[in-house]
Amino acid sequence: MASTSPDRPRLTRKGAATRARIVDAAAELIFQHGVTRTTIEEVRDSAKVSNSQLYHYFEDKPALVRAVIERQADRAIGTQEQFDLSSLDGLHAWRNFVVDHARDTGGRGGCPIGSLGAALAETEPEARALVAASFDRWEASIMAGLQRMHTLGRIAPEADARQLALATLAALEGGLLLAQVQRDPEPLAAALDAMLTLIATLSGTTSRG
Amino acid sequence: MASTSPDRPRLTRKGAATRARIVDAAAELIFQHGVTRTTIEEVRDSAKVSNSQLYHYFEDKPALVRAVIERQADRAIGTQEQFDLSSLDGLHAWRNFVVDHARDTGGRGGCPIGSLGAALAETEPEARALVAASFDRWEASIMAGLQRMHTLGRIAPEADARQLALATLAALEGGLLLAQVQRDPEPLAAALDAMLTLIATLSGTTSRG
Numbered sequence: 001m002a003s004t005s006p007d008r009p010r011l012t013r014k015g016a017a018t019r020a021r022i023v024d025a026a027a028e029l030i031f032q033h034g035v036t037r038t039t040i041e042e043v044r045d046s047a048k049v050s051n052s053q054l055y056h057y058f059e060d061k062p063a064l065v066r067a068v069i070e071r072q073a074d075r076a077i078g079t080q081e082q083f084d085l086s087s088l089d090g091l092h093a094w095r096n097f098v099v100d101h102a103r104d105t106g107g108r109g110g111c112p113i114g115s116l117g118a119a120l121a122e123t124e125p126e127a128r129a130l131v132a133a134s135f136d137r138w139e140a141s142i143m144a145g146l147q148r149m150h151t152l153g154r155i156a157p158e159a160d161a162r163q164l165a166l167a168t169l170a171a172l173e174g175g176l177l178l179a180q181v182q183r184d185p186e187p188l189a190a191a192l193d194a195m196l197t198l199i200a201t202l203s204g205t206t207s208r209g
Numbered sequence: 210m211a212s213t214s215p216d217r218p219r220l221t222r223k224g225a226a227t228r229a230r231i232v233d234a235a236a237e238l239i240f241q242h243g244v245t246r247t248t249i250e251e252v253r254d255s256a257k258v259s260n261s262q263l264y265h266y267f268e269d270k271p272a273l274v275r276a277v278i279e280r281q282a283d284r285a286i287g288t289q290e291q292f293d294l295s296s297l298d299g300l301h302a303w304r305n306f307v308v309d310h311a312r313d314t315g316g317r318g319g320c321p322i323g324s325l326g327a328a329l330a331e332t333e334p335e336a337r338a339l340v341a342a343s344f345d346r347w348e349a350s351i352m353a354g355l356q357r358m359h360t361l362g363r364i365a366p367e368a369d370a371r372q373l374a375l376a377t378l379a380a381l382e383g384g385l386l387l388a389q390v391q392r393d394p395e396p397l398a399a400a401l402d403a404m405l406t407l408i409a410t411l412s413g414t415t416s417r418g
Binding site: 032033034036037108109110114115117118119121122123128131132135136163164166167169170171172173174175177178180181182183186187188190191193194195197198201 | 241242243245246317318319323324326327328330331332337340341344345372373375376377378379380381382383384386387389390391392395396397399400402403404406407410
């Protein structure tokens with residue numbers, strides 16, 4: 001589910017690799033230290049590129065940050081789409097993957113998209129809009145699984161897949177934020193378990209908890 | 210539910226008022242522009258105090274930010290405690306208040322505590338711990354309402370008040386973040402409605418949605 005930027009110039013294979021290396025380095029630094037504390041010089045050094053290379057691909061820091069948002073959204077949604085959210089088993093497997101990851105990292109960094117949204121929402125309108133679009137894509141991806149539950153007759157017809165998808169994404173984001181601040185995966189587990197219990201109730205079965 | 214800092218010097222009435230004016234000014238600037246973009250000079254000018262006054266109460270910016278975290282936590286928890294979370298009606302009234310506020314503000318600023326947590330978690334360990342303690346207090350306050358539901362026999366005995374309180378706080382935080390980024394209260398409404406539906410199910414009644 002790679003996103004496309006119509007204004008992005010066509011790159012050679014080598015150019016695309018260099019660009020990706022810059023975006024990866026920026027994503028890692030931003031995830032570790034936050035977007036306001038990450039400088040373009042640190043990204044340049046970490047990616048082992050020259051100033052002229054970096055500015056060939058990104059005219060300024062906001063342009064680089066936008067590329068990081070798209071990269072993190074592609075990754076997060078791509079990871080989630082490895083799970084089948086149209087079954088309770090698939091939802092539980094996804095829940096376990098996310099909670100285990102938060103346990104392994106002590107919650108550090110929080111959600112790579114949500115942290116960028118919180119940091120940029122009030123000062124960078126273009127970045128805010130791009131994070132909002134990323135959340136829309138993510139919500140649509142969760143909703144697709146819940147809609148298949150409908151089609152397969154696995155969930156009550158009156159269950160609103162869009163509202164459940166929004167609530168599940170909010171539970172994930174709030175759970176990741178609490179896990180980050182408290183260095184503890186338990187709030188994330190509680191948030192996702194609540195949604196899974198609700199979905200299990202709507203599907204007429206009992207959640208495995 | 211005002212917090213107490215044992216290391217805070219006893220202040221005269223005038224001193225306490227000046228200190229509060231500085232914290233209020235800092236809280237407002239941080240809420241609008243984010244903590245990393247707010248300078249101590251801006252706070253000084255906004256609070257109409259001198260450098261020596263400001264540094265009399267706060268030795269540095271981190272000390273001021275810690276006071277802002279405590280002030281915002283006192284306010285958020287105090288506001289929530291105006292609602293009776295031991296009844297479905299009270300939970301709905303709280304949900305409506307929070308969603309209406311997000312609608313009025315277009316979600317701007319997100320959660321005053323959550324935004325600080327996201328901004329400081331990876332770089333300011335003391336601030337992170339203080340935000341974590343604030344979330345603990347908030348969770349305990351929500352849990353107290355749900356525990357009263359137990360005592361009053363309004364919710365199934367097997368419902369875990371702590372897990373539900375954690376999940377409700379996560380729904381609130383994730384909903385506020387999505388509402389902030391999307392400038393739309395709908396994700397917040399969906400997140401809280403999901404929790405209210407779950408609690409209504411556990412209480413054996415149908416949520417009013």
